[in-house]
Amino acid sequence: MLVGYQSAAHAADAPPSLPQGIRPYRELYKNWDGAIVAAELWSYDVRNAQEVVTLANWAHANGWTIRARGYRHGWSPLTVAEGTPATAKVLLLNTTKHMDSCYMHGTTVVAQAGISMNSLVRHIADRKHGFTNMPAPGDVTVAGVLAVNGHGTALPARGEKRQQCATYGSLSNTVHALTAVVWDEASGKYTLKTFQRTDPEIGPFLTSMGRAFLTEVQLQTNPMEHYRCRTWTHISVRDLFAAPEKAGYWSLSSMIDRVGRVGLIWYTFTDKPWIQQWEVARRRPLVSRPTITPYNFPFADRLPSPVPELLGQVVAGNQHIAPAFGKAVYATTATSLTTTLARDMWARPTTSSTS
Ligand SMILES: Cc1cc2nc3c(=O)[nH]c(=O)nc-3n(C[C@H](O)[C@H](O)[C@H](O)COP(=O)(O)OP(=O)(O)OC[C@H]3O[C@@H](n4cnc5c(N)ncnc54)[C@H](O)[C@@H]3O)c2cc1C
The missing domain is CATH 3.40.462.10 (FAD-linked oxidases, C-terminal domain)
Known part of the structure; x- marks a missing residue:
């Protein structure tokens, strides 16, 4: 259930001291099978990576928590737990509305965190590329899938010859680079940082269980197979x-x-x-x-x-x-x-x- 922007913005329990232009609303949180239902929590359709950083710093300063939310197409209490009260100081950032674009870059695809797997795969398929492996449902975000090391099935058959630039394993295994919100000791603030696959620090971000915030990822694709x-x-x-x-x-x-x-x-x-x-x-x-x-x-x-x-x-x-x-x-x-x-x-x- 959505509560209108106007009433939400003026509600007594609205998140305090929000940066200018951030207008959250209340929304019932319900996961795919309805086993996790949380009272109308404060939510916001985040518009871009910089806004995520702004809200991370706001949350840090005000004792709130931000959580990334995709399509809620799961069973695990990773975003919020069953029964989280409406008074919880948690702001859910919905990435699916605005952070949902992608483009091909050579044989890789660069995607914003909130793009659905349906849209992402359609985009690369139009260019005769695919992934060896992905989850069955397409109404999940790419970052939601990476958060849980999402998989389909992708082992090579015995003697199978790998196609040029193709890879196997989970979708996380296709990550070339990703951009995440990280704490910067020098400035004492959250900021954006891009990690390359060769950077040892990328490890926890490849399967973060939602305890990180990815804004963009670059994934290896394969030439289309039949x-x-x-x-x-x-x-x-x-x-x-x-x-x-x-x-x-x-x-x-x-x-x-x-x-x-x-x-x-x-x-x-x-x-x-x-x-x-x-x-x-x-x-x-x-x-x-x-x-x-x-x-x-x-x-x-x-x-x-x-x-x-x-x-x-x-x-x-x-x-x-x-x-x-x-x-x-x-x-x-x-x-x-x-x-x-x-x-x-x-x-x-x-x-x-x-x-
Ligand atoms: C019917 C069904 C079938 C499924 N089949 C498969 C399958 O075949 N293979 C498979 O691997 N999985 C499968 N799943 C699981 C599904 O892939 C995961 O639950 C996935 O996390 C859902 O993505 P979402 O966009 O809905 O994320 P949400 O449910 O909204 O979020 C899931 C987690 O991802 C985190 N997250 C979301 N966005 C970001 C971000 N930008 N940065 C960091 N963390 C983020 C959230 O905070 C949360 O912790 C299935 C689920 C269902 C319900």
């Missing part, structure tokens, strides 16, 4: 996680050796995970359904009844529902993969997640 995505739901965990001496064709380690990029979703109280495998395939295999759009597992985003109802009951504390929930979501996945022709697809990674 992938074949295959999924299975009939392999048991005994075969998948077999000991090395018993590992067969369907063991996770064999799959990683064969294709490198493998994801597993193992629903609670079931024994056959949803296996997703992405294989570099420059030509479309005849049996693969072509797709050029992202989000090819719509059922995973909009779970059909009764899955959401069961999930709601589990979240509400009825843990005894968990086995029924696991079985329902497994059955939904197995059926939907078949009915939506999503068991074997061939795609360019045009945006976040062909998953």
Whole structure:
């Protein structure tokens, strides 16, 4: 819920002595699954990096805390914890409204912290580039993803030849340089500092868990690849996680050796995970359904009844529902993969997640 700028600015409990032109508002903080809800906290749509610095120095002088907030598309109480009261001296800086541009620089992309992965990947895909690896959802900010060392799946297959300038690992592993707000001893103030990947001090900023404020990042991109995505739901965990001496064709380690990029979703109280495998395939295999759009597992985003109802009951504390929930979501996945022709697809990674 938003409270109008005028009333917020004049509220008795408004953040004190704010720098000129900063007009915060109150907003209910609610994360993706609604498990973290905090009373209407003071929030502000920060306009640029210099404003973040100004507000860091203001917060330091006035006993307040600033926290970066992206799309709140997570589960962890990193930005604020459940039940944070409206009186908390915390100002949330929403980066998604104004700090959301990017541009290519050679084979790297320079992005402001609040750009969504959807926009970022679309921008580089238009220039025939991509990332080897990124989280499944695209409505997350690049800085929010870096804060948690966000990942998709990106190991090279055995014998795979790395493309020129390509890299593997989490998105944090693609960082060439980043700019963060840091404390400057000499001036006794917060200021902006750009760290290169070769600088040992960059380490904590690559996975800061939100205890830093990034304003801009420069990431390595790869030339665009084509992938074949295959999924299975009939392999048991005994075969998948077999000991090395018993590992067969369907063991996770064999799959990683064969294709490198493998994801597993193992629903609670079931024994056959949803296996997703992405294989570099420059030509479309005849049996693969072509797709050029992202989000090819719509059922995973909009779970059909009764899955959401069961999930709601589990979240509400009825843990005894968990086995029924696991079985329902497994059955939904197995059926939907078949009915939506999503068991074997061939795609360019045009945006976040062909998953
Ligand atoms: C349904 C679902 C599926 C997901 N799938 C994946 C997945 O496949 N792979 C994966 O890796 N993750 C996945 N995630 C997790 C997601 O990537 C993280 O929760 C991510 O942090 C969300 O980004 P956000 O922009 O919403 O950040 P927010 O939730 O708003 O913030 C998360 C953290 O990032 C910090 N932060 C935000 N902006 C900045 C900044 N400018 N500087 C420093 N810190 C900042 C915040 O302070 C906070 O600590 C998933 C989450 C959900 C809900």
